Each structure stands twice: as structure tokens, then as C-alpha cells.
Amino acid sequence: MTGYLSSIWRLRHFWMALVRIDLRKRYRGTVIGIGWSLLQPIAMTAVLCLVFSRIFGQSIREFAPYLLTGLTFWGFITAVVMQGCQSFFQGESYIRQHPAPLAIYPLRATLGAGFHFILGFAIASVFVWCVNGFGNLPALVSLVPTFVLLFVIGWSLAVCMGVANVLFQDSQHLIGIVMQMLFYLTPILYPPKMMLSKSPHFALIFNYNPFAMLLELIRKPLLDGELPSLWAIGASSLFALLVVCAAMLALRCFEKRMIFYL
Amino acid sequence: MTLIKLDDVGLKFQVRRAGRISFKDYLLHGLFRRSKKTSFEVQALENINLTVEEGDRLGIIGPNGAGKSTLLKLLAGIYPPTSGRRKVVGKISALFDIALGFETDANGWENIMYRGYLQGETPRSIREKIQPIAEFSELGDFLNMPVRYYSSGMKVRLAFSIATAIAPEILIIDEVLSAGDMAFQTKARERMKSLMSSARAVIVVSHDMKSLELMCDRVLWLDHGKMRPIGPAEEVIKAYTQQNNQGEKRQAA
Numbered sequence: 439m440t441g442y443l444s445s446i447w448r449l450r451h452f453w454m455a456l457v458r459i460d461l462r463k464r465y466r467g468t469v470i471g472i473g474w475s476l477l478q479p480i481a482m483t484a485v486l487c488l489v490f491s492r493i494f495g496q497s498i499r500e501f502a503p504y505l506l507t508g509l510t511f512w513g514f515i516t517a518v519v520m521q522g523c524q525s526f527f528q529g530e531s532y533i534r535q536h537p538a539p540l541a542i543y544p545l546r547a548t549l550g551a552g553f554h555f556i557l558g559f560a561i562a563s564v565f566v567w568c569v570n571g572f573g574n575l576p577a578l579v580s581l582v583p584t585f586v587l588l589f590v591i592g593w594s595l596a597v598c599m600g601v602a603n604v605l606f607q608d609s610q611h612l613i614g615i616v617m618q619m620l621f622y623l624t625p626i627l628y629p630p631k632m633m634l635s636k637s638p639h640f641a642l643i644f645n646y647n648p649f650a651m652l653l654e655l656i657r658k659p660l661l662d663g664e665l666p667s668l669w670a671i672g673a674s675s676l677f678a679l680l681v682v683c684a685a686m687l688a689l690r691c692f693e694k695r696m697i698f699y700l
Numbered sequence: 701m702t703l704i705k706l707d708d709v710g711l712k713f714q715v716r717r718a719g720r721i722s723f724k725d726y727l728l729h730g731l732f733r734r735s736k737k738t739s740f741e742v743q744a745l746e747n748i749n750l751t752v753e754e755g756d757r758l759g760i761i762g763p764n765g766a767g768k769s770t771l772l773k774l775l776a777g778i779y780p781p782t783s784g785r786r787k788v789v790g791k792i793s794a795l796f797d798i799a800l801g802f803e804t805d806a807n808g809w810e811n812i813m814y815r816g817y818l819q820g821e822t823p824r825s826i827r828e829k830i831q832p833i834a835e836f837s838e839l840g841d842f843l844n845m846p847v848r849y850y851s852s853g854m855k856v857r858l859a860f861s862i863a864t865a866i867a868p869e870i871l872i873i874d875e876v877l878s879a880g881d882m883a884f885q886t887k888a889r890e891r892m893k894s895l896m897s898s899a900r901a902v903i904v905v906s907h908d909m910k911s912l913e914l915m916c917d918r919v920l921w922l923d924h925g926k927m928r929p930i931g932p933a934e935e936v937i938k939a940y941t942q943q944n945n946q947g948e949k950r951q952a953a
Contacts, residue, residue, distance in 0.1 A: 452817035455810075456803070463805050531801040535794070536818050537777035694780040698714055 439686070446539050453542045457549045479510055479558040486627065494632055499569055500661075501629075503562045507657050508626035510558030514592060515649065516617050517551035522596025523603040523610040530700050540693050541685075544596035552589060559656075566660055577659035580666065584655040584674075591652070591678050594685035601688040604699045624649045645669070648677035702789070703870055703901050704752035704775060709784035711745040711767075711774055711925075744770045745925045748784070752870075752901050759916035759933060760905045761940055767925040768905045772796060772872050775903060790900060793819070793868030795860070808843030808850075808858055809834070815862045829865050836891070837861035838884070857884055864891050871899040875906050909937050 446453075465471040483506045491501045522544050526533065529543035566573070603609040623643055625633070630650075633640040644650045651673040658666040745767050752758055760768050773779045774786065776794040802811050812833050816826040834843055837857045847855065873892070889911075896902045896915065906912050912919065912933065919936040921928035929936055 448820065449817065451822060452814065455814050455817055459803050459806050459810070459814075466805060531797075532818065534773075534778065535797055535801050538818065697779060699716075 456546045460550045475557050503566045506562040512626050514551050514555040518592040518596045519599050521547035522599035525600045526604050544600045547596050548593045574663035577665050580659050594681040597685035701754045705787040706748050706750040707785040709748040709781040712782045713742040756901045757916045758903045759912040759919040762922035766922040790869040792870045794872040795863050796874035802847045804848035833861045833865045868899050871902045873904045
């Protein structure tokens with residue numbers, strides 16, 4: 439394991455260069471370039487805010503950062519899953535030429551998605567600080583391990599999806615549907631309180647959905663200035679452990695043979 | 701000192717059928733593992749026993765589809781053997797499919813960096829090499845252009861210049877000499893010679909019997925993934941050309 443990670447680290451210049459070029463490629467030939475990464479979540483939030491703040495009866499002041507964090511988070515998860523599916527195919531020409539650890543290709547997808555997540559999160563933070571003032575410092579510090587957790591989960595998910603999709607190419611279409619379902623099962627657009635007031639059964643969804651837990655780790659410190667609940671921390675860590683094990687297992691079983699399926 | 705040892709190595713490919721797999725086929729054959737319709741097997745290599753010692757210059761010959769390139773990729777660690785054992789001591793540099801693996805949106809300079817990083821260079825170490833690489837490729841101002849606009853010859857020039865810029869321990873080459881225009885070919889051949897003299901071991905696949913006879917001291921003849929004789933370059937090449945000539949005569953008659 440450490441040997442594997444250190445060989446990934448030795449190739450850091452390679453995959454970081456790939457991440458940089460991915461970001462550049464995305465806005466090739468556009469006028470405001472990387473500005474789109476900033477503008478897109480803002481515009482999306484503005485639109486949804488106008489629609490849903492009425493329906494959910496929320497003040498924009500609270501609802502905008504709530505939405506923004508939710509959308510940014512979900513953007514990261516879907517990017518990691520969907521681009522993870524393509525990661526080995528994308529790196530195929532390198533894989534066919536050079537025996538490098540395969541996990542660097544999902545890592546490329548994860549870091550690209552992570553960059554956009556950080557940008558979206560920064561916008562949300564600035565918004566919150568402007569409107570509500572600087573929050574509770576220890577709570578904000580808790581975001582650091584959260585980001586590490588998120589990165590590890592993202593990378594592992596990307597590895598799992600990449601392997602699954604190479605072996606069984608219907609995976610990418612299947613997971614698209616699953617992600618769509620999860621989008622509504624996770625409190626991204628709607629505030630959980632509102633759903634709970636309609637029916638207490640929704641608690642089941644919010645307490646056992648790992649993505650809802652992760653989202654709490656992000657939202658609680660930033661929006662409420664509170665440390666996340668122990669349950670959320672524990673559940674998220676357990677989920678991280680699970681996907682890491684799954685990713686390691688997938689690599690262990692299929693890494694060598696992957697080239698035969700590409 | 702033994703650098704490479706292949707012990708009764710075999711390689712079996714699972715080849716997917718082209719086109720969409722029907723759901724019925726998938727359920728019937730895929731799920732129950734006796735997949736006859738969704739994929740078929742190709743025995744690319746069979747019972748390969750090979751040792752490469754320090755200082756060896758090994759050539760590999762054989763008709764198209766004999767498994768030569770597959771064997772090279774297996775030696776380079778890209779394909780794992782599906783049976784038998786592969787042991788390698790030392791670092792392998794391989795030259796094959798060399799026009800592949802460019803980031804087409806990046807320009808020549810950047811691609812030199814990416815390839816260099818993949819070969820284990822750091823930003824500092826590549827800085828010294830980037831100028832000689834650029835000069836050797838003779839691409840000049842084209843290097844400022846995205847690689848997507850390169851002709852295939854230009855890509856090969858660039859790839860060859862990058863790949864041969866580092867001193868390899870074990871060098872594996874797959875018929876790259878046929879790349880580029882005449883002037884570049886001469887230059888490339890010179891560079892190959894100097895690389896071959898500095899490498900601890902060299903393994904070459906080629907159809908050019910004359911240059912193989914000059915370059916190599918041992919030659920392996922592959923046919924349908926199986927080993928035909930391996931031995932001194934002259935003898936094996938002679939036997940191989942003889943068989944080919946007989947085949948031609950038979951066709952003529």
C-alpha cells in the first residue's frame with residue numbers, strides 16, 4: 439500500500455500536469471476562461487434561489503449559501519463518479535505505453551473536480567462572511583479534515599467507477615440514473631426540516647444517506663457555525679473506509695488485467 | 701547478470717466481440733462465465749522461455765501477428781503474463797506506439813514535459829533536457845503549436861526525441877526506425893546506435909533483417925505466439941529467410 443502510494447507520488451509531476459491541462463482544455467477558446475467556473479455555480483444558485491425560496495418559504499440570505507454548498511458538493515460527487523467512469527479510457531494511450539499505477543487516472547479526475555469544488559465553496563464562504571460575519575473558528579477548522587475525507591472518498595469512488603465501467607460498460611449509464619435518484623434523496627435543494635415536518639419517515643433518509651452526512655459536515659460549520667454531530671462524523675468516516683476498501687479491492691483484483699479490457 | 705527471465709510464460713487475450721452485446725447473450729453467457737458469444741480467447745503467447753543477460757542484444761523476428769509486439773509489451777510490464785513467471789531486474793525504457801499518448805491540446809514544449817514526467821523526470825531535471833530534445837526533433841517553431849495540428853511524421857519525431865533523451869538501462873524497441881523522413885531516419889539510426897551501446901541490454905523487433913544482423917548477437921524467431929529457434933543472429937535469420945523464400949517459391953509454382 440505505502441509502496442503503491444509512493445510510486446503515485448513519484449509521478450506527481452505527471453498527473454498534476456494532466457490536471458492542469460484538463461482545466462485549461464475545459465475553457466479553451468472562451469473569453470472569460472476559468473471565470474466560468476465561478477460564474478456557473480453563482481448563476482445556478484441565483485436561478486434556483488428565485489424559484490425555491492418562494493416554494494420552501496426561505497429567506498434568500500439563508501437559502502443561497504445553503505443551495506450553493508449543496509450544489510457544489512453534488513457537482514463534485516457527480517463529476518468524480520461520471521469522469522471516474524471515463525478515467526481509464528481517457529488515459530488509455532498512456533496505459534498502453536507505460537506501466538504506471540492505474541490509480542493516477544481516477545486521481546486526475548478527482549483533482550479536477552476538487553478544484554471546482556474548492557472554487558464553489560470559496561464563493562459560498564465569502565457570501566456567508568459578507569452576510570453573517572466571520573463564523574466560529576474551531577467549527578471552520580473542522581472543515582480541513584472534512585475536505586481530506588471528501589478527497590479520499592472522491593478518489594476511491596472514481597477508482598471503483600473506473601474499474602466497473604471498464605469491465606462492464608453499461609455502468610456509466612446505470613450510475614447516471616442512480617446519481618439522479620440520489621440527488622433527490624440527499625438534502626441538496628430542500629431543507630431537511632421542511633421535509634421532516636411533512637413526514638418523520640424522511641429522517642431515515644437523512645440519517646443513513648452517507649452523502650447527506652457528508653453534506654452536514656460541510657454545512658454545519660460554515661452556515662451555522664457549529665461543529666457537526668458525532669453521528670455525521672462517524673458515519674462519514676465509516677463510509678470513507680468502505681469506499682477506500684472497495685477501491686483497494688478493485689485495484690487488487692483488476693489492476694493488472696485492466697489492460698486486456700481497454 | 702540476468703536482467704530478464706521469462707519462465708514458461710503464456711498470454712491469453714480475452715477479446716470482446718465488436719458491436720453491442722445483446723442482453724440475451726450477456727445473461728446467457730456472460731453471467732454464467734462460459735462466455736462464448738460475448739468474447740473469445742486468443743492465445744497470443746505460449747510457453748515462452750527467455751533469459752536476457754547483461755550486454756545482450758536480442759532481436760525478435762517473425763511474420764505479422766506472431767506476437768512480437770505483445771512479447772515486448774509483456775517484457776515492458778504493460779501486459780501481465782496469464783501463465784508462467786516474468787522477472788525483471790533494472791529499469792526498462794520502451795519505444796513502441798510512440799506516436800500515441802500526446803495531449804493534443806497542449807503544444808510541443810508542454811508535451812515534452814508531460815512525457816518526461818511520465819518517464820520519471822522532475823521539472824528541474826527536464827529543464828536541462830528540454831533544449832536538446834527540441835533541437836534533436838528539429839521542429840523549431842512548430843513546438844509552439846498544439847500537437848493536434850502536427851502531421852504523423854512530426855509526432856513521431858517529437859516522440860522519438862523525447863523517448864531517447866534518457867539513458868536507458870534495458871531498452872526495448874518496436875520498429876521505430878521506419879518513422880520520419882529520410883534525414884530524420886539517418887539521425888534516428890545514429891541515436892539508436894549510441895543508445896544501444898550504452899544500454900545494459902537491448903531487445904529489438906524488426907523486419908529489417910540486414911540491420912538486425914548487424915545490431916544483434918542473438919535472435920528469437922516467433923511464430924503464432926510460439927518460440928521457433930533462438931540462437932546466433934546469423935543462423936536464425938538464415939533459417940527464417942529460407943522458409944520465407946520457400947513459401948514464395950511454392951506460391952510461384
